[in-house]
Amino acid sequence: MPARPKIDRAAILDVTLEIADRDGLEAVTMRAVADRLGVTPMALYRHVGDKQGLLDGLVERLLGEQPDPDAESSWEEQLHRRAAGLRETARRHPNVFGLLLARRAATPEALRARAGVYRAFADAGLPEDLIPRVERLLSTFVLGFAASEAGGRFTDREAADADFAYAEEVLAVLIPRLAAQE
Structure with a gap:
């Protein structure tokens, strides 16, 4: 049985930002992020809650880039x-x-x-x-x-x-x- 990929909030937000940068905010879904990480969408919920949590995480990432x-x-x-x-x-x-x-x-x-x-x-x-x-x-x-x-x-x-x-x-x-x- 193959090992499950390890994910955490940072990895989820990295992938979410990559998807949004490449394809726009409308492409950001729990499924799209999970697919890129090689996990089920349910695996994300523990780290970010729901899609609103993904969007809150994007705001966090953008503001986190500030000096x-x-x-x-x-x-x-x-x-x-x-x-x-x-x-x-x-x-x-x-x-x-x-x-x-x-x-x-x-x-x-x-x-x-x-x-x-x-x-x-x-x-x-x-x-x-x-x-x-x-x-x-x-x-x-x-x-x-x-x-x-x-x-x-x-x-x-x-x-x-x-x-x-x-x-x-x-x-x-x-x-x-x-x-x-x-």
Whole structure:
């Protein structure tokens, strides 16, 4: 009797991301992932739950690719590095990246990225009650810009970089103003 393949959450998410990158999110099914791993779909349930767990895992993977900036760097540098990381992730995974606009971060690993943004805003002096709102606004902008860029909306990379740099300049003025209002 042949040995059963060993699988774990990491292997399942690796294969899920490969399928989504190659064939799009609609190709991600429990059966497709199980077939690639040489197991039955039931073998996946212990590690990821169901298809929603696979999708949550993809969000985790995409956010997990983000740099974890040095906490000693300025809040501007922390946010810049995170935004640049999201833009790079969008370029690497254009078929999957839109998932970050459609699904909330749900796993502890995925939530770690948001916590880093919250820390940067706290470092900027934003009042605690404003941080979630500003994070949603900023994240929606960065994710939308990165998805548009990866989807081919911007044909001139230098112009896209200049537009993004301008947005960062605006934020560098706006965030301290918000912090000073309280």
